[in-house]
Amino acid sequence: MSDLRNPGDAWVTAADGGRYWGRFGAAGLLAHDRSLDAILLQHRVTWSDHGDTWGIPGGARHEGEAAIAGAIRESQEEAGVPDDAVTPRYTHVLDRGGWTYTTLIADVATPFEPRITDPESHALAWVPLDEVERLPLHPAFAASWQLLRPLLSARPAVVVDAANVIGAVPNGWWRDRRGAAERLRDRLGALAIEEGGIRAGFLDLPETRVAGLDRAYPEWTMVVEGAANGIASGPRVRVVDAPSLGDDTIVAEAAAFAASDHAVTVVTSDAELKVRAHAVGATTRGAKKLLKLFPEDPAV
Incomplete structure (x- = not known):
């Protein structure tokens, strides 16, 4: 879990009227293991925002933190992603007006098994692409999945x-x-x-x-x-x-x-x-x- 003393850990209201986590925006990692043709997903704990749904590891960015750095840090904190385990391919930005969520789409360069390293996960799993939509997905991830999936290939x-x-x-x-x-x-x-x-x-x-x-x-x-x-x-x-x-x-x-x-x-x-x-x-x-x-x- 991110250090609660970090000033980025706060709710903000964007121009679209929605409330979003991350004073400086947020970022997450969409990691694709080509050998498995699967992506890394996190089963969110019940008490979290949209709990008991599946999404990518991610969270609030720190002040002045670049999007890729934030996505990698959050994935390391939440899923134990090793250093240099992924290779960036694209970044996708969802802009809500005063708040952004950046998804880092990346290939797995060195295969690894994810580890639950904080209290925010029920489970972590490599989910085959054809099975992703069978899961109860976090609404924001569900909305972006059809846009992002073609980029994996x-x-x-x-x-x-x-x-x-x-x-x-x-x-x-x-x-x-x-x-x-x-x-x-x-x-x-x-x-x-x-x-x-x-x-x-x-x-x-x-x-x-x-x-x-x-x-x-x-x-x-x-x-x-x-x-x-x-x-x-x-x-x-x-x-x-x-x-x-x-x-x-x-x-x-x-x-x-x-x-x-x-x-x-x-x-x-x-x-x-x-x-x-x-x-x-x-x-x-x-x-x-x-x-x-x-x-x-x-x-x-």
Whole structure:
């Protein structure tokens, strides 16, 4: 249970007239174990708000606490979720006007058994997706479940045509191909930091056109060619060398992601490559749209 001395532990009245728990908003974890095709649910104790229903572990955020940090902390306090056990994929924000609830949708990276670690749970269980709606669900979770479920099978991935992106920046590509590729890799890594991610709308995927979907945390792949071959991968960015034509490698990477239950986006402004990417099930974004995600216009 959260420390009752925490100033965030209080009821608030939002603009819609409802009373909600969490002076600074609230957050919860929707953890998906792909090996079980199940999500972690908490059977709430009788005396809690909407007691004897099932929902995701979560609770009030602390003052100044980021949403992901709050969701992870609450899931650790209520369900014993180990450090680094989940990988963020998306955040969804329910905004009631002056109060928000952020759901962190995450994949289980390291399987674990949940543990009841505070008095707020009757039980914790991995519930198969097809059985979720058979349970008496917390009303708020029941209302959001149909929106959030498709995201569990749409892990985001982005494949970047490095040569094309670098070519869209003045003084980048033609002066130092290798150095420019390394700088682009590092900028992509900065986008991938845990609390940052990217706007989910950047992906422009059918699965991500969900009201309230806020941020996405893709798997990043950058394809390099020619003089840029051989640079190392960076934190959260996998670098792939193209042995010959970069376009062929990009299409192969996109096809592999699409075949393995990913929602994949290829970043390129090359018209022919866009057609090939669409043919293997990817969406595309132009190089300049990616560059706009960086904090400032980069000299890649």
